Amino acid sequence: MQKRSFIKSLGLGLMGLPLISSAGPFTSKKPTILPKPIPAGGTIGIVSPSAATADRMQFQFAKETFEELGYQVVLGKHVKSRRGHLAGTDQDRADDLNDMFRNSAIDAIVCIRGGSGAARILPLLDYQMIQQNPKPLLGYSDVTALHAALYSQTGLISFHGPNGTGSWNSFNVKQFESIFVNKILHDFANEQVKGDDLIVKNNRTSTIYSGVVKGRILGGNLTVLSSLSGTSYYPDFSDAILFVEDIGEDPYKIDRMMSTLRLNGTLSKIKGFIFGQCTDCNPSGGFGSLTLDELWEDYILPLEIPAYKGAMIGHIPKQFIIPHGAIVTMDADKGSFQLTQTIFQ
Structure with missing residues (x-):
């Protein structure tokens, strides 16, 4: 991309x-x-x-x-x-x-x-x-x-x-x-295959902040979303569950974009947070780098809202089909979210 x-x-x-x-x-x-x-x-x-x-x-x-x-x-x-x-x-x-x-x-x-x-x-x-x-x-x-x-x-x-x-x-x-x-109220939970290892390691989710919350799910690619900040095309995230993902971005760039979402008021408006996958987002050069986990500690933990990372969202072969703008219930401890009402006429 x-x-x-x-x-x-x-x-x-x-x-x-x-x-x-x-x-x-x-x-x-x-x-x-x-x-x-x-x-x-x-x-x-x-x-x-x-x-x-x-x-x-x-x-x-x-x-x-x-x-x-x-x-x-x-x-x-x-x-x-x-x-x-x-x-x-x-x-x-x-x-x-x-x-x-x-x-x-x-x-x-x-x-x-x-x-x-x-x-x-x-x-x-x-x-x-x-x-x-x-x-x-x-x-x-x-x-x-x-x-x-x-x-x-x-x-x-x-x-x-x-x-x-x-x-x-x-x-x-x-x-x-x-x-x-089938128009099922779909449950978005990561597919986990144990394989030959003693424990499941692939597609694991991790809780950032515990809790269950219901809200409208909005978001997408973090780079594209943050680039719309300040325009009339940027959604109102009041009481929303924000989901983001990205590809090919150093953590310092993710830091910059999350800072934009904090400064433009998005993070203060949301009720829940889901981070998907950040494909090829490894730090390169410089004097070191904050990790993505440290970024969530800086930007998400202080919000004290249900949040988790590792969802099957992003530039990966198997990915969720998320109804953008639909009402869902998200469980940060289970690492999943579910549609709570019909999304078709």
Whole structure:
């Protein structure tokens, strides 16, 4: 994920573009909008709101994946376009997403990949139209920008989970069917396989602060989320359960971003905290580094709210499909959270 390019493109992309909302750093809460369920044999629209996909076979893989799940697949008009590192111009990528929401024949939308660039299209989305045509949108990483914008501008629940080119292993497929097909109030607990070791070591969670809490789950990629701070697309985290993950960031950068969330008031608003995985986030060079555990001691422990780390959220093959904006109950000691109400109309 080219997040350094994202930071630069965010500033360049928003220059000269009119904002749809003139709200401050925190938009007022909007009534939650539930997406329509995906009908059996329905149609999945695939878009590319961020970086371009160099390997054209990835489009075929994504198409075959959802056909194997029993759906028809339609590719966005500009999904194979390219402008620099982006999948076409900002207008092209925004048009594809708007068209998928507007088209009544499309039942759900899947982002083929993340990368960087989704924030550039936020001012170009037709939020009033999207609000009138609620449907599931699935993706993660840079797609965090879309989840934040959809929730802050419309109240729509979207889904933080595997992209179209991601791994659709048995764990992810089973989750997809549980949530979208069977519409179960899913329990998000890490898969743990003991293997040949005396104890379970893989996918372990660790309690940061004990407790059980109920709230609206919001968040995503920490880099992308913190980059939206101060814009009208940043969600209102009042009484929310914040979840974050990241990839390829030194702990000092995670420190900087958590500091942003404290300074902009997010951490003082939340009721619970879940940290997923920080893939390849090892310290490099310098005079030493704070550990991630020390960062949670600095930023999360003083809040005295239920919190845990190690959830299957992030740049990993098996990852949770989280209904972003849904109400869940989180148990920090068990290291799990569960949907408490229906998430579809």
